[in-house]
Amino acid sequence: MTETPLLVVEDLHVEFTTPKGLVEAVRGVGFTLGREKLGIVGESGSGKSVTGRSILRLVQPPGRVRAKRLEFGGRDLLGMPESELRRIRGRRISMVMQDPKFSLNPVMTVGQQITEAYRVHAQVDRREAVRRALEMLKAVRIRDPERVYHAYPHELSGGMGQRVMIAMMLIPEPDVLIADEPTSALDVTVQLQVLAILDDLVTERGMGLMFISHDLNLVASFCDRVLIMYAGRIMEICDARRLDEARHPYTRGLLNCLPQIDAAGGADLPVLTRDPAWQEQGL
Amino acid sequence: MTDMIEVEGLNVTFGHGKHRVLAVRDVSFHVAEGESFGLVGESGSGKSTVIRALCGLNPNWSGRMAMAGNRLTARRDKPFYKLVQMVFQDPYGSLHPRHTVDRILSEPIAIHDLGDSERRVARALEEVGLGPAFRFRFPHQLSGGQRQRVAVARALILEPRVILLDEPTSALDVSVQAEVLNLLRRIKRERNLTYILVSHNLSVVAHMCGRIAVMNRGRIVEELSVAQLRERAPTQAYTRQLLTASLGYDREAVARFVDFTESA
Numbered sequence: 049m050t051e052t053p054l055l056v057v058e059d060l061h062v063e064f065t066t067p068k069g070l071v072e073a074v075r076g077v078g079f080t081l082g083r084e085k086l087g088i089v090g091e092s093g094s095g096k097s098v099t100g101r102s103i104l105r106l107v108q109p110p111g112r113v114r115a116k117r118l119e120f121g122g123r124d125l126l127g128m129p130e131s132e133l134r135r136i137r138g139r140r141i142s143m144v145m146q147d148p149k150f151s152l153n154p155v156m157t158v159g160q161q162i163t164e165a166y167r168v169h170a171q172v173d174r175r176e177a178v179r180r181a182l183e184m185l186k187a188v189r190i191r192d193p194e195r196v197y198h199a200y201p202h203e204l205s206g207g208m209g210q211r212v213m214i215a216m217m218l219i220p221e222p223d224v225l226i227a228d229e230p231t232s233a234l235d236v237t238v239q240l241q242v243l244a245i246l247d248d249l250v251t252e253r254g255m256g257l258m259f260i261s262h263d264l265n266l267v268a269s270f271c272d273r274v275l276i277m278y279a280g281r282i283m284e285i286c287d288a289r290r291l292d293e294a295r296h297p298y299t300r301g302l303l304n305c306l307p308q309i310d311a312a313g314g315a316d317l318p319v320l321t322r323d324p325a326w327q328e329q330g331l
Numbered sequence: 332m333t334d335m336i337e338v339e340g341l342n343v344t345f346g347h348g349k350h351r352v353l354a355v356r357d358v359s360f361h362v363a364e365g366e367s368f369g370l371v372g373e374s375g376s377g378k379s380t381v382i383r384a385l386c387g388l389n390p391n392w393s394g395r396m397a398m399a400g401n402r403l404t405a406r407r408d409k410p411f412y413k414l415v416q417m418v419f420q421d422p423y424g425s426l427h428p429r430h431t432v433d434r435i436l437s438e439p440i441a442i443h444d445l446g447d448s449e450r451r452v453a454r455a456l457e458e459v460g461l462g463p464a465f466r467f468r469f470p471h472q473l474s475g476g477q478r479q480r481v482a483v484a485r486a487l488i489l490e491p492r493v494i495l496l497d498e499p500t501s502a503l504d505v506s507v508q509a510e511v512l513n514l515l516r517r518i519k520r521e522r523n524l525t526y527i528l529v530s531h532n533l534s535v536v537a538h539m540c541g542r543i544a545v546m547n548r549g550r551i552v553e554e555l556s557v558a559q560l561r562e563r564a565p566t567q568a569y570t571r572q573l574l575t576a577s578l579g580y581d582r583e584a585v586a587r588f589v590d591f592t593e594s595a
Contacts, residue, residue, distance in 0.1 A: 091504040092475075206374070235373035235531065236576040237588055244585040262504065269579030305509035307538035309577065310561055316516060317509035317538070 053080035054224050054256040055103065055141075058117035062098050062280075065110040073098045073111075075280040076330060081224065083254040085247070087271035087288065089264050089302075095280040096260050100226045103258075104137050120224070139169040142222040146229040148209030152201040158185075159197035162216045169220040184215040188245050207238035214245060224256045225249075232261070243270055264291070264302055276302070281330025298326055333400070335493060335525040336362040336385070341394035343377070343384050354380045355392075356549040364492070367519065367526040369540035371533055371573070376546040378529045382495040385527070386417050398493065413443055416486035420498035422478035426470040432456070432481055433466045439489050455484040459514060476507035483514065496528045500535060512539060533560070533577040545570045547591055 062074040074095040079086070090096040102113045105125065118125045120141060125133065145151045153161055162184065163177040172180070178197075185193035188211040201209055210230060217225060227246065231239035247270070249255050261267050267274050268291040276283045276299050284296040294300060301320035343355035355377040362368040370378040384392045387407040396403040399414060419425040426435055436452045445451065456466060459480040470478055479499060486494050499515070500508040516539065519526060530536050536543055537557050544554045545567070553567040565571050569591050575584050 091506065237373070237572060240576050240580055240585045241588060243580055244582060247580075247582060264505070265579055269581065302505060305506050307509075307512065307534040309534050309537045309574075311538075316513045319510055319513065320506035 052122075053082045054121060055081040055258075056117050056119045057081075057099075057103070058115060060099065060102060060115040060118060061113070062095070062102050062107055063112050065112075073280055074102065077277070077280070077282055078116075078331070079275055079282070079285065081256045081258055083250070083256050084273065085250055085257045085259060085271040087267035087274040088258065088260045088277060089262065089267050089274055090277035091262060091302075093279075094277040096277050097228050099277070100143070100228050100258060100260050103226060104141060104143060105133060106143075138165070138217075138222075139220045140222055141224040141226065142217040142220065143226040143228065144210075144213050144217050144230045147233055148201065148204075148206065148213050151213055152209060154201055156200075157197070158199055158201065158204070158212050162197075162212070162219060165216050166219045180219060181215070184219045185212070187218075188212075188215045189241070190215075207234050207242065210234060210242055211245070214242065218249065221253070222255065224258065226258045226260070228260045229262070230259075232263070239266075265306060278330075279327045281326075283326060283330060285331065297323065333364055334361045334397075335364040335366070335399055336360075336368075336527065337395070337397040338381070338385070339395040341381065341384065341392060341396060343380050343389050343392045345391065354549055355384065358394075358546075358549075358551050360544055360551065360554065362525055362527060364525055365523045366542070367528060367540040369536035369543040370527060370529045370546060371531065371536050371543055372546035373531060373573075375548075377549040378546045379497050381546075382417070382497060382527055382529055386415055386495055387411070409443060413489045414491055415493045415495065416489060416491040417495040417497065418479070418482050418486050418499045421502055422475055422482055423470075423502075425482055426478055428470055431467050431469055432461075432473075435470075435481060436485055436488055439485065443489060445489070451488055455488045458487060458518065459484045460510075474507075475503050476510060479503060479507075479511050480514065483511070483518070487518065490522075491524070493525045493527075496526060498530050499528070501530065501532065508535070515539065533573060537561075545573065 058078045060074055060077045064071045064073060077099055088096045088099065098107065101107050103118065103125065107113050113126065115126060120136060159181055162181040166177045166180060182193045182197060185196055190196050190208065190211055196204065196208065204212065231242050234242065246257055250257050259267065259271055268288050271288045273285060274288045274291060275285050276296065278298050283298045284294060286294050304318040305320050307317060339359045341355055341358045342353060345352045345354055358381055370381060372378040380389055383389045385396060390405055433452060436455055437448050440448045440451055452466065453463060456463065461477060461480050465477065473481065500511050503511060518524065528536055528539050537560055540557065542554065542556055543560065545552045547569050552569045553565060555565055559565060560574065563574065565574060572588060
């Protein structure tokens with residue numbers, strides 16, 4: 049991750065006006081994404097998902113997004129007209145959400161949805177789109193692509209549905225994939241198999257992956273770098289392989305309160321004590 | 332030590348005719364009084380169905396089940412529910428949205444005619460680490476962790492000897508999970524409770540239980556001690572794979588994963 053970054057985020061703020069007053073969901077977040085796997089970890093309400101969504105301008109009013117810089121390949125994402133953004137969204141930067149049950153159209157077959165997504169972005173005829181869709185289903189290791197192509201989402205298991213989502217998002221060959229808890233609803237073995245698909249794409253195609261998750265252990269073993277968020281701020285950015293050397297008390301606290309198979313049955317788990325100062329100062 | 336819970340040759344089915352599904356097949360295990368027993372498996376393995384059958388929520392079962400020496404029948408009586416209580420996964424779904432905490436906790440006392448509701452509710456709240464300030468709140472005024480504490484308090488209020496826990500912390504953040512797990516362990520020590528903990532998370536089960544049964548496709552694949560797990564010494568390939576997967580992402584290990592869902 050040395051060459052020019054794909055994404056540059058500097059001093060990102062997201063605010064929501066609510067009946068109870070202004071809620072600052074993200075408060076001054078900054079990072080870059082290269083051709084790497086960047087993990088964003090935090091507990092619920094830390095602002096990790098909103099950060100991901102604001103990059104594609106998916107934060108709806110009353111939410112407001114502002115940033116000193118929010119650039120993709122040197123182009124300003126915030127100031128760009130909607131028509132121009134539409135050529136980036138889905139095609140150059142794409143996003144996978146947590147639950148395939150809510151992200152797939154229940155009354156269209158999987159194949160129709162994938163080819164539709166592809167033909168929006170690429171000038172190809174139906175035949176070519178079908179061929180590519182089947183190829184993509186195979187690439188995400190679906191054993192019987194023909195059957196799945198003609199299936200409706202309710203006929204698929206959770207793991208299959210999530211692979212279909214990933215196939216649909218990857219078919220325009222995006223440069224950046226934002227994955228928001230893409231595997232949290234899956235069984236642990238299936239989860240790792242889906243991650244392996246993403247991993248290979250990063251390695252083979254040089255895609256940049258922003259992996260949003262609450263699972264610190266998983267992110268540490270999967271990503272290259274980890275960004276730890278709390279109360280809308282970044283507490284720490286670490287090298288994933290050296291997460292156990294993390295210094296910030298919040299990161300340490302999160303690591304310590306995980307039950308370990310190797311320490312099983314021993315003492316009670318250390319409980320995280322939150323320092324009010326974390327709310328005020330981030331990186 | 333006497334067995335608090337005995338399950339022998341349990342089968343549970345759903346549906347009828349050609350839609351009949353055998354969700355639990357020939358499951359047997361024993362849990363001693365004061366023991367914590369873990370049931371681990373992936374979704375659809377039948378782990379929740381086992382404890383739902385135990386506490387009477389799944390009527391279509393066959394086999395032999397006994398609780399505190401009494402053989403269980405299809406219908407459960409009031410004393411049974413005083414003996415056995417359950418905590419569910421989703422603290423948002425398992426509390427009545429329009430009842431206050433006070434009413435949620437008072438109801439079991441009224442049903443079982445225990446009396447002295449005032450003191451019992453206050454004590455249960457204190458025991459799960461919620462102050463009197465929470466007593467007249469509604470569930471939507473509580474965080475996920477606080478709600479799960481209320482669910483634990485509701486289970487405790489009848490002073491049961493057995494608590495069946497169905498994924499009690501999987502909807503919670505890890506820091507809150509740690510608090511709830513500590514709470515469950517403390518209560519168990521203080522009251523010599525018997526637990527069955529169902530979870531997909533091997534680390535959580537290993538932390539809480541001494542003995543673990545691993546389930547796949549309705550069957551118990553293997554029963555093992557936490558020590559065996561720690562020594563990475565499960566005898567079954569399925570358990571080994573589950574253990575590997577629980578330890579984190581490893582590209583090479585994933586390439587060697589086998590699909591256990593197809594074969595019988």
